[in-house]
Amino acid sequence: LAQAARRFDDDEKATVPRDLSQIDELRTMVACLAQADDDQAEARRRAAAIVARMMVDARQAHASKGAVLEEEEVEARRAVEDAVATMGRALREDHEGDDELELRVGDDEAFLAPVAEELRETWAARRDDDREKRRRIDDKLRDALGSIGDGSDALDSRGPWDDAAHALFETQHSKKIDALKVVLPQFSEDALRKHVARGDAVAFHAREKGVCKREQKAWRVEFVDKCAERLEAARRDHVDKVAKDA
Secondary structure (H helix, E strand, O other), rough: OHHHHHHHHOOOOOOOOOOOOHHHHHHHHHHHHHHHOOHHHHHHHHHHHHHHHHHHHHHOOOOOOOOOOOHHHHHHHHHHHHHHHHHHHHOOOOOOOOOOOOOOOOOHHHHHHHHHHHHHHHHHHHHHHHHHHHHHHHHHHHHHHHHHHOOOOOOOOOOOOOOHHHHHHOOOOOOOOHHHHOOOOOOOOOHHHHHHHHHHHHHHHHHHHHHHHHHHHHHHHHHHHHHHHHHHHHHHHHHHHHHHOO
């Protein structure tokens, strides 16, 4: 994947391969995409874009020779397209943390129940605030995409385009319309402009969501430490009370 990235990063220097040897590389990339960890979102996005670019180049190589795809290559190409589509759907999902607060309280520590309940309520209140904040950020994106009017209400940069075309669009460092016309001639100038605007809106949305997520994560880390301190203090108070009663 790293080698392919270096090869295709510079569009001006990139050349379309004129042989049919890419199929093995495509198979390898599909395997890499399938094995990527959940926290490698950016690497997977870039890999999906590279695969899509190689698919387009391979089609051009076939067309330049008047070649017909072999059945094995057709199946491998479908595997690539399925991998890119699955990748796109996964990356478009909102994986924000809405989990419950887990507190380590022993079965014989019923005296901690009031403190634990207070901590859970504080956690739940902040979690609900975070949900509302994310909802407002999403509403801003809906309004922005609605004003663009490209025929899709999806909250992602792909919009009405298919995964392969959008991934090829993402490989273009310059989002100037004249340059995009050369790479994506099947789209009108108006469609390209709307897709660029959609990408800008989604990128701004992602930055806002990123700030929100970092704030949420920082608060959660700090609050978990606070929970440990509160529970430990409650345990000490209980031990002292038992000793005094005795």
